[in-house]
Amino acid sequence: MKTQHIIEAVEAVQAAILANESQIESLDRAIGDGDHFINVRRGCEVLMGLRGEIAPLPPGEAFGKIGMKLLSTIGGASGPLISSFFIAMGKSLAGIAEPDRVQFAAAFAAGVEAIKSRGKADLGEKTMLDVLIPVSRLLQRLAEQGAPLPALCGQLAAEAHRNMLATRDMTATKGRASFLGERAIGHIDPGSKTCEVAIAAVCDTLK
Ligand code: ADP
Numbered sequence: 001m002k003t004q005h006i007i008e009a010v011e012a013v014q015a016a017i018l019a020n021e022s023q024i025e026s027l028d029r030a031i032g033d034g035d036h037f038i039n040v041r042r043g044c045e046v047l048m049g050l051r052g053e054i055a056p057l058p059p060g061e062a063f064g065k066i067g068m069k070l071l072s073t074i075g076g077a078s079g080p081l082i083s084s085f086f087i088a089m090g091k092s093l094a095g096i097a098e099p100d101r102v103q104f105a106a107a108f109a110a111g112v113e114a115i116k117s118r119g120k121a122d123l124g125e126k127t128m129l130d131v132l133i134p135v136s137r138l139l140q141r142l143a144e145q146g147a148p149l150p151a152l153c154g155q156l157a158a159e160a161h162r163n164m165l166a167t168r169d170m171t172a173t174k175g176r177a178s179f180l181g182e183r184a185i186g187h188i189d190p191g192s193k194t195c196e197v198a199i200a201a202v203c204d205t206l207k
C-alpha cells in the first residue's frame, strides 16, 4: 500500500459517512448523547484538510500524523479511541516504505489492540470493537492466505455488516449506552455503524 491509498480512503470514508448521516445521528440520539455523527464528521473534515501534508510521507508516518491530528480535534469517547487506532497503526508501520497486506493487517490489529487497552473494552460490550475485532481477525487470516483483493474486500465488508447488526441485541457495558441497561437492546451501536460504513467504503476503493 501507498499513502495515495490512504488519501483515497479518507475521501471515500468522508463521502460514505455523510451519506449515512441520518442513521448514525439517530443511533447516538437513541442510546447516547447524539453527538457521534458530529464528532465523526469533524474528524473526516480534518483529515480531508490534512491530505496535502500527508501526501509526501510514507504510510506509517501518515497514519501517525492522522492519529495526532484527530486526537486534538475530535471530542467524545470515540475521539481518543480512533486516534489511538491510527497512532498504533503508524508505529507498527514505522520504517516500512510500502507495506504489504500482511504488514497492513498486523498494523490494523495493533490499532485494534490500542483501542481495547485505551477503552478497557473487549468483544460483546456493544462498542465499535464488536466490528473491529472480528474484521481484524478475518483480515489477518485472509492476508496470510494471500486471498485475492476483490474476495478479501467483499468478505471484510460482509463481516463488518454482520457484526454491526449483531450489536442490536447486546446490552452495553462500556460508554454512555451502558447507563441504559436493557433499554439499549434493539438499537445498533453508533460507533459500530460508523466503523462498518468506513470499512465498506475503504473496501470499495480497493476492489
Ligand atoms: P460519546 O459517547 O463520548 O458521546 P461518541 O458519541 O463520539 O462519544 O462515540 C460513542 C461510541 O464510542 C459508541 O457507540 C461506542 O462504539 C464507542 N465507545 C464508547 N466507549 C467505548 C470503549 N470504552 N471502548 C470502545 N469503544 C467505545
Ligand code: MG
Residues within 6 Å of the ligand: 028, 032, 033, 034, 035, 036, 076
Ligand atoms: Mg455521543
Ligand code: MG
Residues within 6 Å of the ligand: 033, 035, 076, 077
Ligand atoms: Mg458526547
